[in-house]
Amino acid sequence: SVGGVSYSYLYIPSLEIGGDLPDVYELDGRTYGILADVSGKGISAGMLSAFVRAGFDRREPSLAKALGKLSEKFRELNPDERSYITVAAVSIDERAGKIRYVSAGHNAPILLRSGQGINEIESPAPPISNWIPDFAYEEREIPFSKGDILVLLTDGVTECPNASGDRFGIERAESVLLQSRSAEDFIGKLKNALGVFSGGSLSDDVTAMAFDL
Numbered sequence: 001s002v003g004g005v006s007y008s009y010l011y012i013p014s015l016e017i018g019g020d021l022p023d024v025y026e027l028d029g030r031t032y033g034i035l036a037d038v039s040g041k042g043i044s045a046g047m048l049s050a051f052v053r054a055g056f057d058r059r060e061p062s063l064a065k066a067l068g069k070l071s072e073k074f075r076e077l078n079p080d081e082r083s084y085i086t087v088a089a090v091s092i093d094e095r096a097g098k099i100r101y102v103s104a105g106h107n108a109p110i111l112l113r114s115g116q117g118i119n120e121i122e123s124p125a126p127p128i129s130n131w132i133p134d135f136a137y138e139e140r141e142i143p144f145s146k147g148d149i150l151v152l153l154t155d156g157v158t159e160c161p162n163a164s165g166d167r168f169g170i171e172r173a174e175s176v177l178l179q180s181r182s183a184e185d186f187i188g189k190l191k192n193a194l195g196v197f198s199g200g201s202l203s204d205d206v207t208a209m210a211f212d213l
Helices: 042-055 063-076 169-178 183-198
Strands: 006-012 020-027 030-038 085-093 098-104 110-113 117-120 140-143 149-153 206-212
Touching: 006 020, 006 183, 020 042, 020 206, 030 042, 030 149, 030 206, 042 063, 042 085, 063 085, 063 098, 085 149, 110 169, 117 169, 149 169, 149 183, 169 183, 183 206
Parallel strands: none
Antiparallel strands: 006 206, 020 030, 030 085, 085 098, 098 140, 110 117, 110 149, 149 206
């Protein structure tokens, strides 16, 4: 629990050094959830993850500004075009009953509204890279109700393949969420579903975060 918001997460690196970066923290009475995924695998991905951990400003209340600062620092590294970072970030204001969110080339957050079903949050924007210089990320806001569950996933979940080459997909992840009673229940069910689907063989880092609202 951070800032009065309970959460659960799943993190399975495919190699000894992972390229996914989940983070949860509190700032000014709000609970923040950040899920970043860097290009590559192994040591190069680990180094880029370390850059994200050091470069993301956790003291900045605006998620859009925090991503903008991270993008500026990333371009200062002068990376090649194969390097990029995807990010999904949310801030949860329990008192106001609102979620602020921003995305950079990442799977959209998913909100399970209690008794109302799935609400996929749309926020199309490119990854942090040198592809589109000075892109301005935009922060948006949606309301939530008590009992809702908020989920962030990396593509290691949605693109997880089985023996036939089929991908797990967002639909299977949402189906698991619809059967879940809480964040912890969802993470446990998702881990089991991925294990059965993949036969226990994961080719990419798998990371998921879920919040009880």
